[in-house]
Amino acid sequence: MMSEKKIYQILDWCLWILNPLLIVLAIFSNKIQPGLFLQWMGKFHPLALHFPIVFGILISIYFLFFQNKRIPVETEKLLLATNALFASVVAVFGILLSLQNFYDGEIIIWHKWGGVAIAILSWLFIYILNFKINFKRILAILFLIVLIGSTHKGAQITHGVNALSFPESANPASEVANTEDSTATIYQLGVAPILNQKCISCHGIDKSKANLQLHTPESILKGSENGDILKSSLKGESVFHKRIHLPMEDEEHMPPDGKLQLTPDELRILTLWIKSGSNFEQRLGGLAKDDSLYLLVNKYQAAANQKASLNFNLPGLEEFNSNYCSVNYLFNGSDEVEVNFFQGANYNRENLKKLEKIKSSIVSLNMQGMPLTKDDIDIVLQFSNLRKVNLNSTGLEIGSLERLKSLTKLKSVSISGIDFDETEFDKFLDGAKFTAVNVWSQKAGKKQLEKVIAKYPDIKIIVGDNLDDEVMKISNPTIAQDSTVFSGRLNVKLKHLLKGTVIKYTTDGSEPDSLKSSEYTNSIILTENTVLKIKAYKPGWISSDVVQRTFYKSGIQPDTIYLITDPHPKYQNDGAKTLINFQLGESNTSNGEWLAYRDYNMEFVAGFNQQKPLKSVTINAFTDIGAYIFPIKSITAEGSNDGKNFENIAKVDFPDGKESDPRGAGSFSCNFPAGTSYRYFKFTVTNLKKLPPWHRGKGEPAWIFVDELFLN
């Protein structure tokens, strides 16, 4: 057994822990949400409170009258500490209990702080043991006052029968009758549930305050010890009616202050029921559909049912979701669902049919681009709470959409891409309760629909433009292949992004013409060097720009090739090999495919293992006047059989570059006389030595850029 001192120490520590916690809990009560276990502990408050009350009273009496026969201090402290600990624990339990039952009102606040004061004062007693006697007496009297006051308040908040049992779930599962049961009475559906929840705890089987029981029709009719409660008295109102209508401050107001109160709707239900004669037999179905009592009871039932399911147990939507259909709640905690369909090519009506399971939760439906028919609309019409629907480009007839008007909650409808004319549109809008309609029809433009729109000022109608008057230039056609050098033959494919475009082309260097030029069908076959020009046409559009590309048939490959003069260091790349690598330089002069010369001519030799008859040579060179790159000035061809002594074959001069020359690559050819046949061919390609006076680099030498050599 531990020593007294040890026990006291433990008690002391516990007090130091509990009391600050108690104060924090008391101040912030409304911010605490105890879990179920703590709720249960709270219920021990009315059980445990007896100990500190009795003991507190005894201590007070001891301090008041028995200070001349004191017990040893150690024992005093031990007993006081025990009492204080109980008081604190009871107070904590009390706070937990108060949170569980939504108690309101002044009584609770007084009782709570009174309880806290009891706990603190009990604790304080330990420390005043050595004070003057009179001080102790005053404190004892103070304590008694607080004690009696708080416990009186507590007594006013008496509990019902469910004192110590483990709490049930929030919904009293007693007779929640089925609204769909047509024999259910108003009493069963509207009155009994309210009485069960709010009155039975004091006026039921186990406890009948004022001898009044409200759990069955018979007991209600029997009344209280003071007589009947339903019949109107001489004053004009029944006791029942009077009590529930009294102001809150009145002592006789039912339910009493500190207990669960009637909501306004519940009060109205009871009032209407009493006023209509407190009939226990009248069926709910017998009331008119717009009768207030009917509506209220339905609302009450709906709320009651919902509470049972909305307890974070909304049905999961996984079974409806797939790669082509997404179904979600609008936001966390909402019970409204939105549905989106994607990928028209994979549309499956089964996905829509599945949704019938949650048909009254769906508020928003997006089926844009889905290939729909009347049968799909049949399914959609079941979504009674649908507010917004998107049927853009669904291929439906506007006639089949008229049935949408039967969905009373449907407010926003988007049908862009569904074609209709003015009369069909009028018919669609006639009698519709929509507030927003979005349309775009190829058959009818804004101007034509204006008269129809004016007839329905309550509907906000947005019409897309048809822009028939605008004439735009069509974009350029594109060549599918990237390559420009081919061997043998080449199948050139052309394409254009827009449907219905006609592409005309020429291969002889002339500009394409919409009437005379050949029309592209599925390919163009090239067998030799060709300058291909293409242009796109479409009715209603301005024709595109001309797109031009030169295709080269690869020539005969020399067996050796070497440069006599070196290109400019910056444009050396692969040396001579660049000239025969089948790669054209394109318009980026620094992409590694060009050889450039400036200060001297380009000279190179192409050789074969045996004598080779050649007809011509073609060189692909670049022109960019602004960048000092001018066309080749001349090509001189010489032939040799031993590689040392060369004879002249041919020379050709090219026209000088002009300021207006377009930037781009071009071919420069030199033909050989018939019968030319050598082992080695030497070519001298010259550049313009002095830039003309109109050029800003006048006087300086021009560049030549060469990237490919073709021998034929």
Added chain:
Amino acid sequence: MNEFNEHILNQNRRKFLTRLSLGVGGLALGSLLIPGLFEGKKEEELFTGVLPHFAPKAKRIIYLFQNGAPSQLELFDYKPLLQKMQGEELPESIRMGQRLTGMTSNQAKFPLAGSKFSFAQYGNNGAWFSEILPHLAGLSDELCIVKSMFTEAINHDPALTFFQTGAQVGNRPSMGSWLSYGLGSENKNLPAFCVLLSKGKGNGQGVYSKLWSNGFLDSIHQGVQFSSGEEPVKYLTDPEFINRTDRRAMLDEISALNNEAYKNIGDPEIVTKIQQYELAYRMQMAVPEITSLQNEPESIIKMYGADCLVPGTYAANCLLARKLSENGVRFVQLYHQGWDTHGNLPKEIEGQCKDVDQSSAALIKDLKQRGLLDETLVIWGGEFGRTNYCQGKLTPDNYGRDHHPRCFTIFMAGGGTKPGVFGETDDFGYNITKLPVHVHDFQATVMHLMGIDHEKFTFKNQGRRYRLTDVSGKVIPDLIA
């Protein structure tokens, strides 16, 4: 406790009890401030909650980012005082010590430059638009124009990073990644976050993948950058002799191998890889339908302008953005480069406007006529504004403007925003006089429109919880309908 023990443990009853009571009181306090602390919920759920937090107004965003910082004084903010004071020095009372960039700090003078373009008012709210934005001016009643944006960053990279990720330092997730992480993609066949780039002819600043990075979030949330050519997604079709079933079988085998690797190694990037293969497989079916213009009615093409037929232009990207968005992509971001008009401003900005004006307006009109505008939030703007003084030589026809973070204009449309003109700047177009909107405030408002509480939506990384708005930002209710 005897003195020896007491000394060793540095503990005596007084200290112990004090600490204990503080601790227990602290626990009580903790459970008050964080409801459910003792409930044992998963930590992230506790702080983040399940999204959306409340009913969203917008479901998707299309962000038309004008990279380089368009000059608000040439587009939206009409300041005739600058024309009157053309060439005069910027008063110190207005400048109030605003820092300059390295480009103009060497200037001896800061001559005010009025705009070369004329302005007029449009629409019911009398918004000012310059003559180079005719199409957007025509849509004035749909736009929520915020003239009082401000930021602290003065150069492009920090400012861009700040706008996209909420902090000037990098390596944080971008706005699109946050939304991809929080809300995911509506359409499982497409990524949640797509990025489209285009270049204008003006002075361009770079864009780089840091701006659509996933930061510390899972890499599946990185922005998917589409290619600016004819094939926005390359290698989309299967090679010649492989059909779809073979493809599926192959992917299943690869996925099995990857799963084994993940079991052994545990690298989360493996999981991302598996997911990306799956997404790519589904995109093969979804993307061709979306990128093809074959079924697009001609009037739509005409509305966007001739450029939209040329892949890689801003107009083509706008049209593609609409198609991606209406097919469920949560966040589509466009970047149009070339607005950094330090010099040659009149010519460059006119060219830029020709690129973007018609197609931006067409995008909004297109969404509206499909009934999608009230659930799609369209944002148009840059990373900061431009100065009212001229950078470089000021001539009657030509001038340039430097960076100006203290006030600039962006606009939004649809998605629950309230049309109108919000915020005001002073007559010099230098300081804000009404309703300052910081970048964090803007981000908080955008999040709010998507149904997310920006303070609750966090992610814990390296011991700290991060959020898009970092440490500041409040929702601006004026901008919300």
